[in-house]
Amino acid sequence: MCQSLVDKVAQSKQLMAVAHPEILTLFENWLEELEDEVIRCAAAQGTDVDELAEATGLSRSGARFLISKLRREGRL
Incomplete structure (x- = not known):
């Protein structure tokens, strides 16, 4: 949790x-x-990149990025 906050502050400064x-x-x-x-969609239909991209209007690379980011943060 603390590391996530520190990372978010660093990212904001950048x-x-x-x-x-x-x-x-x-x-x-x-x-x-x-x-x-993305979290809501993943809970409803899983973390398939193509399905999440279609459901959220993201590109496949955008969906893949957010899935990875949320997994790293322990939110998915």
């Missing part, structure tokens, strides 16, 4: 270096909503 703070906040909110949607 993004702040290249993005306007208001845009960064919008992006972070969007990503959190998307992660929640």
Whole structure:
């Protein structure tokens, strides 16, 4: 949990270096909503990349990335 928070803070600092703070906040909110949607879809239909991509409107690589990220964080 603490490492996840530290990682998120580090990632935010990196993004702040290249993005306007208001845009960064919008992006972070969007990503959190998307992660929640992937978690809900995965609970309902599993973690098949093609199915999650279709259900969420993501590309296959985007779905694969979020599945890996959520698994690393222990959220999936």
